[in-house]
Amino acid sequence: MQEQPKNFGFGEDETMLRDSARKFFSDHCSADKIHRQVASNPNIHRNIECLWDKGLWQQITDLGWTAACVPESAGGIGMPLVAAVALAEEAGRAAFPSPLIATFNTTFVLRECASATADSLLADIATGTPMTLAITNKAGSWEPEDTDVSVTAGKLNGSAWFVQDAGKAEGLLVSARAAAGIGLYYVNSNAAGVTIKADGIIDLTRDQAHINLSHVDAIEVAAPGTGAAAIRHALPAIQAIVAADMVGAGEWLLQTTVEYAKVRVQFDRPLGFFQAVKHPLVNVMIEIDKAKSLAYNAACAIDSDPQRLDFANTEKLAHMAKACASEMAVFSSSRAVQFHGGIGFTWECYVHLFFKRQMHNQALYGDARYHRTKLADLLIGKAA
Amino acid sequence: MADADRMDTPEQAEFRAYCRQWLSANHPGQPPVRIPLGALELSDPKAMAWLQAWQKSAYAAGLVGCDYSTAVGGGGHTNCQTIANQEMQSARTPFLPNIIGLGMAAPTLYIHAQEEVKRALLPGLLSGAEIWCQGFSEPGAGSDLANQQTFAEKRGDSWVINGHKVWTSLAHFADWMILLCRTDKTDKYNGLSYFVVPIQPAVGKGVTVRPLIKLTGETGFNEVIFDDLVIEDKYRLDAVGAGWKVAMTTLAHERGAGLLVTPAAGGMIQENSKSANTSSPAALINLAKSSSRNGKTAADDPLIRDEMVKIAIRQEAFRQNQRRTLVPALTDHPMRIPLQNKLIGTEFNQDLAAITYDIQGPASSLYLNDENAAGGGEWQLAYMNSFGVTIAAGANEVQRNILGERVLGLPKSK
Structure with missing residues (x-):
C-alpha cells in the first residue's frame, strides 16, 4: 500500500480553494436564490429546460475550478483529486445547478486516455468548455464494457442513457463498441446526427438526457480498444x-x-x-x-x-x-x-x-x- | 507508520529511541496464565499479579506516567506518554492492569488533590502496586450521574460515608477508590463532593465488596457498600460542593478528551489461545467461511455478505474519522468526532458480534461451556458483553444527548 499524507492531501492550496468556493457559494448561491432559479414553476408538466446561471459558470471558470484537475501539460493547474472533491462538496452544499460535476467526471476519464486528442479536450475544459460522459446504456449498467453505441466505418450509431447535464454540456465523451473493443469518442453536442432528448427528472438542480447518435463522426480519444x-x-x-x-x-x-x-x-x-x-x-x-x-x-x-x-x-x-x-x-x-x-x-x-x-x-x-x-x-x- | 513521517520533538525522538531499546530487552514474554482481553475483565489473582509485575517494571523504566512531574513520581517529560504508548503497542506488550487508576484517578488527583496526597498516592498508582476503582454509579444514579445518594457527613475533622455503589470494576482487587458522593441534600449539582477512599484496608471495617454476576455468567464488577466508613479530610479533592466539577475532569479523561494522555499498552497476542478477535471484520469473514448456515457456507449467503461488508465500511470510516479529526481544516467543530467515538465504537462491536449469530446458524446456541462452539464460544460472549460498554460511561442514549446539545446546539433534554 502507498504511504499517504495524514491530511488526505489537503494542503494550503486545496484548503484555500475549498474556502474560496464556500465563500463564492454563500455570496452567489443562497438556497433562496437557487429555489427562485430552478423551482419558480412547480408544474411538473412544463417544458423541460436547463435552468442555470451561465454567468456563474463563467465566474468559476475564471476562478480556475474547471482547470484545477486538468494536468499542467494540458494547460491546467494540475491539482490532485482532493481539490475536485473539495469543490464537489461545496457544490453539493449549495445544490449548485451547473455541469461542474459532469465536467469533473469527464476530466478524470480524459486523464486516463493519454492521447493528443484527450489533451486538447482537457485544455478546452480548463478554459471552461462544459463536457459530460455518455457511457451508460439503457439498462443502466455501470460496467464500462456495456454500451448501446457501436462504431462502423468511422460513424457512431446507437444511444447513450442517463447522461448528466447533457443540456448544458458542449461536448460528449461517448463509449462505443468497435472491432477492437470498447473505444472512447468525442462528439460535439451540436454535431450532425446528435439528438439530445431531455429526461423529465426529479432533481431540479440538474438536467439529464438520453442521446441518439445516427451516423455521427467518431473522433477517437483513447487508443482503439482501451x-x-x-x-x-x-x-x-x-x-x-x-x-x-x-x-x-x-x-x-x-x-x-x-x-x-x-x-x-x-x-x-x-x-x-x-x-x-x-x-x-x-x-x-x-x-x-x-x-x-x-x-x-x-x-x-x-x-x-x-x-x-x-x-x-x-x-x-x-x-x-x-x-x-x-x-x-x-x-x-x-x-x-x-x-x-x-x-x-x-x-x-x-x-x-x-x-x-x-x-x-x-x-x-x-x-x-x-x-x-x-x-x-x-x-x-x-x-x- | 514510518518514523520519517512522525513529527517528534527532539525530546520525543530521544525518548522514543530509549523506549524502543528498553522494550526490545524487557518484553515480559508470554504469561503463565490466561489473560483476558482487557483489565476490566480481570478476575484471576494470578493474572492480576503477573500484570502488576509488568506495570511495575514499565513504570520503573519510565514508560508509565512520563508526563507527570517527578515530585509525584512521574517522569517529568513533556508529551512523551503518547510516545511510550505507541512503542508499547508496537512491541505488543501486555496491557497495564491499573486502568481506572491511570485513566481516571491519576489525572483527577494530579489536577485537584493536595500536594501531600499526590505525593503519597501517585507513585503507588503509577507503578500498579496499588489498584484503583471508581465509585460513581449507584442503583439510582446511572446515566443521571448527579443523582448521587451516597452521603458523606462532616464529623469534626473527618468524613463519615454511607451508601451503595454499583458496577464497580476491579473493586475486588482495589486498594483505593475515587468516590463521588453527596454532601448537601438540597442542591443536586452543587451538593456533590469528591473523595479518594481506601478500600482493601477498610474491608470489614465500614466497606463491603460483593461481586455482581453479569448476564454472561461471569463476574467482573462489584457492588461496594459503605457503612459508617471514616476518612480524613485531606482525602477530599477540591472544595466541598465542587464534586461535579472534579467528576468532569475524570470523565473528560475517560473520553480521551482530557489534559493528560492515559498510559496504555497492549497488542500482545496470547499463544495457544482459542479465543477469537471479536472486534475484527477479518475474523468475522473467516468465521463466515468456516461456518455453515442452512446447510451452506455462510460466506456465500448474499445477505450475510452484505452485513459483513457494512461492518467493514464502518470500521474503515471509524479509522478515517480518527485521521480526519487531527486535521483542523477538515472538521467543522473540534469535538464533533471525538464525542462520537464511544458511541460508534461500542455499537460497532455490538453489531459485529450480533451478525455472528446469523453466521453460525443453529451453532450460535453453543456457549463457552461447549467444546464445539466456534472460537471457544467467544463470539456469543462478545455479543452479550457488548452491552456493558453501550451502557457504561454514559449510556449511548446519553451520548446522543451530549452530541445533540454540545455539537449541534439543540436544546437540553433535561
Missing part, C-alpha cells in the same frame, strides 16, 4: 466526487433541520428538545462524518497511487465511500423532510431541492447495494 479500461480506471475518482457532492448536501440538510428544530415550538418546547428528534439528527451527523472521511480517504488513496500499483485498494476504498454516502444521502434527506413536518412536505420549503439532488446522486454510478456487492467480492471473495 476505452473500457480508461473508464474503469477513472471510476473510483468519479465515485469519490459524487460522494462528496452528497456529503455537502447532507451537511446543508443537517444544519438546516437543526436550525428549524431550535425554533419550531410544539408542546411548549422546541422540537430539538425531544429525543425522538434529537437522536436521529445526531445519527445523521454521524453518517455524514463517516461518508466525508471515506470520501477524502478514497480521493487521497487515488492521488497517492498514480501508477495504480494497488488499484484494487483504490477501487475498494471508493466503493466504501460511495456506498456510505449513498445511504447517508437517503437518510439525511428523509430525516430533513420528516422533521420539517408539514412545511417540509411543501414545494415552498427549500428542503426538496436537496432531497431530490440526494436521491439523484445516490443512484448515480451505483447505489449503496451495488457498491457493497462489489465490495463483498473484493473483501470476501466471490460466492460459490
Whole structure:
C-alpha cells in the first residue's frame, strides 16, 4: 500500500480553494436564490429546460475550478483529486445547478486516455468548455464494457442513457463498441446526427438526457480498444466526487433541520428538545462524518497511487465511500423532510431541492447495494 | 507508520529511541496464565499479579506516567506518554492492569488533590502496586450521574460515608477508590463532593465488596457498600460542593478528551489461545467461511455478505474519522468526532458480534461451556458483553444527548 499524507492531501492550496468556493457559494448561491432559479414553476408538466446561471459558470471558470484537475501539460493547474472533491462538496452544499460535476467526471476519464486528442479536450475544459460522459446504456449498467453505441466505418450509431447535464454540456465523451473493443469518442453536442432528448427528472438542480447518435463522426480519444479500461480506471475518482457532492448536501440538510428544530415550538418546547428528534439528527451527523472521511480517504488513496500499483485498494476504498454516502444521502434527506413536518412536505420549503439532488446522486454510478456487492467480492471473495 | 513521517520533538525522538531499546530487552514474554482481553475483565489473582509485575517494571523504566512531574513520581517529560504508548503497542506488550487508576484517578488527583496526597498516592498508582476503582454509579444514579445518594457527613475533622455503589470494576482487587458522593441534600449539582477512599484496608471495617454476576455468567464488577466508613479530610479533592466539577475532569479523561494522555499498552497476542478477535471484520469473514448456515457456507449467503461488508465500511470510516479529526481544516467543530467515538465504537462491536449469530446458524446456541462452539464460544460472549460498554460511561442514549446539545446546539433534554 502507498504511504499517504495524514491530511488526505489537503494542503494550503486545496484548503484555500475549498474556502474560496464556500465563500463564492454563500455570496452567489443562497438556497433562496437557487429555489427562485430552478423551482419558480412547480408544474411538473412544463417544458423541460436547463435552468442555470451561465454567468456563474463563467465566474468559476475564471476562478480556475474547471482547470484545477486538468494536468499542467494540458494547460491546467494540475491539482490532485482532493481539490475536485473539495469543490464537489461545496457544490453539493449549495445544490449548485451547473455541469461542474459532469465536467469533473469527464476530466478524470480524459486523464486516463493519454492521447493528443484527450489533451486538447482537457485544455478546452480548463478554459471552461462544459463536457459530460455518455457511457451508460439503457439498462443502466455501470460496467464500462456495456454500451448501446457501436462504431462502423468511422460513424457512431446507437444511444447513450442517463447522461448528466447533457443540456448544458458542449461536448460528449461517448463509449462505443468497435472491432477492437470498447473505444472512447468525442462528439460535439451540436454535431450532425446528435439528438439530445431531455429526461423529465426529479432533481431540479440538474438536467439529464438520453442521446441518439445516427451516423455521427467518431473522433477517437483513447487508443482503439482501451476505452473500457480508461473508464474503469477513472471510476473510483468519479465515485469519490459524487460522494462528496452528497456529503455537502447532507451537511446543508443537517444544519438546516437543526436550525428549524431550535425554533419550531410544539408542546411548549422546541422540537430539538425531544429525543425522538434529537437522536436521529445526531445519527445523521454521524453518517455524514463517516461518508466525508471515506470520501477524502478514497480521493487521497487515488492521488497517492498514480501508477495504480494497488488499484484494487483504490477501487475498494471508493466503493466504501460511495456506498456510505449513498445511504447517508437517503437518510439525511428523509430525516430533513420528516422533521420539517408539514412545511417540509411543501414545494415552498427549500428542503426538496436537496432531497431530490440526494436521491439523484445516490443512484448515480451505483447505489449503496451495488457498491457493497462489489465490495463483498473484493473483501470476501466471490460466492460459490 | 514510518518514523520519517512522525513529527517528534527532539525530546520525543530521544525518548522514543530509549523506549524502543528498553522494550526490545524487557518484553515480559508470554504469561503463565490466561489473560483476558482487557483489565476490566480481570478476575484471576494470578493474572492480576503477573500484570502488576509488568506495570511495575514499565513504570520503573519510565514508560508509565512520563508526563507527570517527578515530585509525584512521574517522569517529568513533556508529551512523551503518547510516545511510550505507541512503542508499547508496537512491541505488543501486555496491557497495564491499573486502568481506572491511570485513566481516571491519576489525572483527577494530579489536577485537584493536595500536594501531600499526590505525593503519597501517585507513585503507588503509577507503578500498579496499588489498584484503583471508581465509585460513581449507584442503583439510582446511572446515566443521571448527579443523582448521587451516597452521603458523606462532616464529623469534626473527618468524613463519615454511607451508601451503595454499583458496577464497580476491579473493586475486588482495589486498594483505593475515587468516590463521588453527596454532601448537601438540597442542591443536586452543587451538593456533590469528591473523595479518594481506601478500600482493601477498610474491608470489614465500614466497606463491603460483593461481586455482581453479569448476564454472561461471569463476574467482573462489584457492588461496594459503605457503612459508617471514616476518612480524613485531606482525602477530599477540591472544595466541598465542587464534586461535579472534579467528576468532569475524570470523565473528560475517560473520553480521551482530557489534559493528560492515559498510559496504555497492549497488542500482545496470547499463544495457544482459542479465543477469537471479536472486534475484527477479518475474523468475522473467516468465521463466515468456516461456518455453515442452512446447510451452506455462510460466506456465500448474499445477505450475510452484505452485513459483513457494512461492518467493514464502518470500521474503515471509524479509522478515517480518527485521521480526519487531527486535521483542523477538515472538521467543522473540534469535538464533533471525538464525542462520537464511544458511541460508534461500542455499537460497532455490538453489531459485529450480533451478525455472528446469523453466521453460525443453529451453532450460535453453543456457549463457552461447549467444546464445539466456534472460537471457544467467544463470539456469543462478545455479543452479550457488548452491552456493558453501550451502557457504561454514559449510556449511548446519553451520548446522543451530549452530541445533540454540545455539537449541534439543540436544546437540553433535561
